[in-house]
Amino acid sequence: MLHGHQSWIFDSKPTIIASAAVGGPHEARGSLADDFDLLHEDIWLGQESFEKAERKLQEQASELAIKKAALKKEDIQFLLSGDLINQTVPSSFAARTLGVPFLGLYGACSTSMEGLALAAQLVDSKFAKHVLVCTSSHNAASEKQYRYPTEYGAQKPPTAQWTVTGAGAALVSDQGEGPKVTSATIGRVIDMGLSDPFNMGAAMAPAAVDTIEAHFRDLNREPSYYDVIATGDLGRVGHRIAGDLLKKHGLEIPEEIFTDCGILIYKEDQPVVLAGGSGCACAATTTFGHFLKRMRKGDLKKLLVVATGALLSPMSFQQKESIPCVAHAVSIEL
Amino acid sequence: MLHGHQSWIFDSKPTIIASAAVGGPHEARGSLADDFDLLHEDIWLGQESFEKAERKLQEQASELAIKKAALKKEDIQFLLSGDLINQTVPSSFAARTLGVPFLGLYGACSTSMEGLALAAQLVDSKFAKHVLVCTSSHNAASEKQYRYPTEYGAQKPPTAQWTVTGAGAALVSDQGEGPKVTSATIGRVIDMGLSDPFNMGAAMAPAAVDTIEAHFRDLNREPSYYDVIATGDLGRVGHRIAGDLLKKHGLEIPEEIFTDCGILIYKEDQPVVLAGGSGCACAATTTFGHFLKRMRKGDLKKLLVVATGALLSPMSFQQKESIPCVAHAVSIEL
Numbered sequence: 001m002l003h004g005h006q007s008w009i010f011d012s013k014p015t016i017i018a019s020a021a022v023g024g025p026h027e028a029r030g031s032l033a034d035d036f037d038l039l040h041e042d043i044w045l046g047q048e049s050f051e052k053a054e055r056k057l058q059e060q061a062s063e064l065a066i067k068k069a070a071l072k073k074e075d076i077q078f079l080l081s082g083d084l085i086n087q088t089v090p091s092s093f094a095a096r097t098l099g100v101p102f103l104g105l106y107g108a109c110s111t112s113m114e115g116l117a118l119a120a121q122l123v124d125s126k127f128a129k130h131v132l133v134c135t136s137s138h139n140a141a142s143e144k145q146y147r148y149p150t151e152y153g154a155q156k157p158p159t160a161q162w163t164v165t166g167a168g169a170a171l172v173s174d175q176g177e178g179p180k181v182t183s184a185t186i187g188r189v190i191d192m193g194l195s196d197p198f199n200m201g202a203a204m205a206p207a208a209v210d211t212i213e214a215h216f217r218d219l220n221r222e223p224s225y226y227d228v229i230a231t232g233d234l235g236r237v238g239h240r241i242a243g244d245l246l247k248k249h250g251l252e253i254p255e256e257i258f259t260d261c262g263i264l265i266y267k268e269d270q271p272v273v274l275a276g277g278s279g280c281a282c283a284a285t286t287t288f289g290h291f292l293k294r295m296r297k298g299d300l301k302k303l304l305v306v307a308t309g310a311l312l313s314p315m316s317f318q319q320k321e322s323i324p325c326v327a328h329a330v331s332i333e334l
Numbered sequence: 335m336l337h338g339h340q341s342w343i344f345d346s347k348p349t350i351i352a353s354a355a356v357g358g359p360h361e362a363r364g365s366l367a368d369d370f371d372l373l374h375e376d377i378w379l380g381q382e383s384f385e386k387a388e389r390k391l392q393e394q395a396s397e398l399a400i401k402k403a404a405l406k407k408e409d410i411q412f413l414l415s416g417d418l419i420n421q422t423v424p425s426s427f428a429a430r431t432l433g434v435p436f437l438g439l440y441g442a443c444s445t446s447m448e449g450l451a452l453a454a455q456l457v458d459s460k461f462a463k464h465v466l467v468c469t470s471s472h473n474a475a476s477e478k479q480y481r482y483p484t485e486y487g488a489q490k491p492p493t494a495q496w497t498v499t500g501a502g503a504a505l506v507s508d509q510g511e512g513p514k515v516t517s518a519t520i521g522r523v524i525d526m527g528l529s530d531p532f533n534m535g536a537a538m539a540p541a542a543v544d545t546i547e548a549h550f551r552d553l554n555r556e557p558s559y560y561d562v563i564a565t566g567d568l569g570r571v572g573h574r575i576a577g578d579l580l581k582k583h584g585l586e587i588p589e590e591i592f593t594d595c596g597i598l599i600y601k602e603d604q605p606v607v608l609a610g611g612s613g614c615a616c617a618a619t620t621t622f623g624h625f626l627k628r629m630r631k632g633d634l635k636k637l638l639v640v641a642t643g644a645l646l647s648p649m650s651f652q653q654k655e656s657i658p659c660v661a662h663a664v665s666i667e668l
Contacts, residue, residue, distance in 0.1 A: 001459075001460045001461060002411065002460060002461050002462055002463070005411070005435075006411060006412075006435040008461050048653075049653050051649060051650070051653065052653070077336065077339070077340060078340075078520060082438075082440060084421070085647070085649075086420045086421070086647045086648070086649060087418070087420070087440070087442070087645065087646065087647035087650075088440045088645075089645070089646070089647045089649065089650045089655075091440075092523060092645035092658050092660075093645075093650070093655070093658055095522075095523040095645075095658070095660075096523040096524075096525050096658040099522055099523070100522065101339075101340040101520040101521060101522050102520070102521070102522060102523050102660055103439075103441070103448060103452070103520060104416075104439060104440040104441045104442075104448070104645070104660075105437075105438060105439060105440060106416060106421070106422045106425075106438040106439060106440040107437070107438045108421070114437060114438070118437070118452070121456070121459070121461055122455070124459075125335075125455070125458075125459030125460075125461065126335045126336060126459075127335060127336050127342050127455055127459065128336055129336070186412060186435040186436070186437060187435060187436070188429075188433055188434065188435050188436060189426060189429040189430040189433070189436050190430075191430050311421065311422075311423070311426035311427075311429075311438070312421065312423070313419070313420045313421035313423045314420070315385060315419075315420060315423065316385070316421075316423045316427070319382075319383050319385065319386070321423075321427070324426050324427055324429070324430040326426075326429075326436055326438075
């Protein structure tokens, strides 16, 4: 039910009965390689376009999650998914393959937690028994759409981030074993006037801060409640800004529990990834792969994921707009 | 709660306490001009781009709906919105203006009913008191993105539809006076292999039929239960196909109650509109403007709106894909 101004508490504790993470070659060389279910060396996945490869990533993550839960597609009431590509075609075409009633989302890189929040809400309120959440991003498809085709070899500043090639899926159910989704905080759109698409982390940091503050205010909770608080894909630059802003606002999160999926996913000295990972798949694979694996092993008990999304388009940038951002937080507990 | 395989029944009967419709010059010359709250002769709305004009349409519809309900922005817990433009920037920027916690949707022209279904679900389950649903489309912004800049003067076949310039907003609340949202059916993605973007109505008709059949199966109801069953924006061509398909499947809807927002919104002999209206604003303005006005006057009591969305992108068309489609149905009753 509604708790505070913009948060939900899920009394029935909907369960993530299965999840899956699929990645590409850079993810295979990253820090979390062991936590992926499937890693592809071929960024084309044998398809004839990057967009179709991205669709394939979603299909694989979704099918893996359903299989792990020992369910069939027909058992799933609703699919909630979205991605970064124009008109979210990877999600829509993957939804066609799955054939499950489909609620399309657009939250840019916050989609994983927007979807997880809504899925838990539907299950908690008995409007569904099994809901599948999925999201994806594809480095080459995103570069082509947002920046330059990679063949141009355009140089980037060190604040730029590397779009994760991958997909993450989670199956939320009204019964079964697994980590529980316990609360969610839905973010407002925050725009501090930053307009540099090569420094998305800095643009998104204030949205993460706004949602984190709302979460602790609404739930009347201290940051120390959690074992890990992870922002979605702020990267090294944005994550530091978020930490500084929180401190300034009097909400200090101990450094040892405050991290970022975009920092975790790649090695610090890994070539080309610059300030860290980004893309819908960044928070999705890190949460639905890495974090949930840690929870299932019992070495992580209380997790807050704050997925951040930069709601710009190449056109809004060309029209000299700043970057509106949003962040949604979801707590997952054992 | 969940009813049947893919439908929801809202026991508490969430109320549409206010709604608003904003339109452009063609809508001002259409059949439903009197049902708009605001009509613009200038398709630029004084803005410097069509995308910014579309944002303005959403801002106006949202602000009008909130004002009619005698509420303030701060009273609204969540905004659910989406549109057709890449990365749904009109919605995201309008959400920035409103400052309300934001759940971004992408359902193409089915967005109005995707949003209304989720809004009613959130209110019914006590996860919100007031939820605002908004969607928009802008003829020139859509033409530019999906087809050709209008300045090219490209010719179109008579099966083509005219994207509505407008926005519709509805405020769903847990109490108050007004039409009630009583049930919803969430659609699957259906793709019969059609790939002609100048005949979207035909591509979307099977999705409408699939959802209509699911609605009556899940709710164990006959079409005659409703005073009006309106598809979203099939237009003259698609609506006839949907009627024929339903008949073939043994689910005949009496002609006098079966209509389409894309047929209703423009006059039959109105220049340029060809097979009828389309775009997110078509079902949104017709439902939140015209139909709700009729309900408030008491001359329409039981309404089913089946908003249809074509989930293609210009790129998926160029990559020789067919058009995946979806339809979501929502019943509104006095």
